[in-house]
Amino acid sequence: MQSLNGKKALITGGSRGIGRATAIALAKEGVELGLIARSEESFEEVRSELTKLGATFYTAAADVAIEAEIQKAVAELETKLGGIDILINNAGVGVKGNFLELTTEQWTNVLNTNVLGMVYVTKAALPGMMKKNKGDIVNISSMSGLKGTEGSSAYSASKFAVIGLSESLMQEVRRHNIRVSVLTPSLVDTDFTRNRVSEPRDPNKFMQAEDIAEYIVSQLKLEQRIFIKTSAQWATNPF
Numbered sequence: 001m002q003s004l005n006g007k008k009a010l011i012t013g014g015s016r017g018i019g020r021a022t023a024i025a026l027a028k029e030g031v032e033l034g035l036i037a038r039s040e041e042s043f044e045e046v047r048s049e050l051t052k053l054g055a056t057f058y059t060a061a062a063d064v065a066i067e068a069e070i071q072k073a074v075a076e077l078e079t080k081l082g083g084i085d086i087l088i089n090n091a092g093v094g095v096k097g098n099f100l101e102l103t104t105e106q107w108t109n110v111l112n113t114n115v116l117g118m119v120y121v122t123k124a125a126l127p128g129m130m131k132k133n134k135g136d137i138v139n140i141s142s143m144s145g146l147k148g149t150e151g152s153s154a155y156s157a158s159k160f161a162v163i164g165l166s167e168s169l170m171q172e173v174r175r176h177n178i179r180v181s182v183l184t185p186s187l188v189d190t191d192f193t194r195n196r197v198s199e200p201r202d203p204n205k206f207m208q209a210e211d212i213a214e215y216i217v218s219q220l221k222l223e224q225r226i227f228i229k230t231s232a233q234w235a236t237n238p239f
Helices: 017-028 040-053 067-081 104-132 153-176 209-220
Strands: 008-012 032-037 057-061 086-089 135-140 178-183
Touching: 008 017, 008 067, 008 104, 017 032, 017 040, 017 086, 017 209, 032 040, 032 067, 040 057, 057 067, 067 104, 086 104, 104 135, 104 153, 104 178, 135 153, 135 209, 153 178, 178 209
Parallel strands: 008 032, 008 086, 032 057, 086 135, 135 178
Antiparallel strands: none
């Protein structure tokens, strides 16, 4: 397996949940980090943890749904890092409600963040990867991108779109030695999902953000000649 030491990674939604856990896991591998989240205040916890690890990292506050903010943030982080080798598109929002209950504004927010946000970030980071003729893009979809469920029409539609986007992009950039992978985890015990499910969860049974982070690291370590296009992560026995 290849070493990740010295590589540069850009992570959206990098202040909490899967993004935060992945930042910490990559820092332990010697990866230099550029983190994007909506507010500088949200970085307080992960900044403290990365500092304790002695990691090299930079942060930028930007809303992935606003293209101008993302263009500025990615350009700044790319300059500070000296390039981007790994892009992890993790930022996302969700909304639960029956189809007729969801407002147009809710649909717009979910699609702009989960789909167009991924487009904006990738468009900003990809040219540099293509110049290097090498790189990794990891897009976080969801089990909801494989199967629609009651009350998740907007979220599910956005995550289906992430899979289609990822598979099409993968075919385009393979010739540039850029690997595009999409993950479709089932329920991960994070702040995001806790707000959608009322009952408490046993941390020994439900997947944790650290589990997904560990999987991402192992996938990135695969020799450049191979990659995993699509993968699903499930809790073994959450019942």
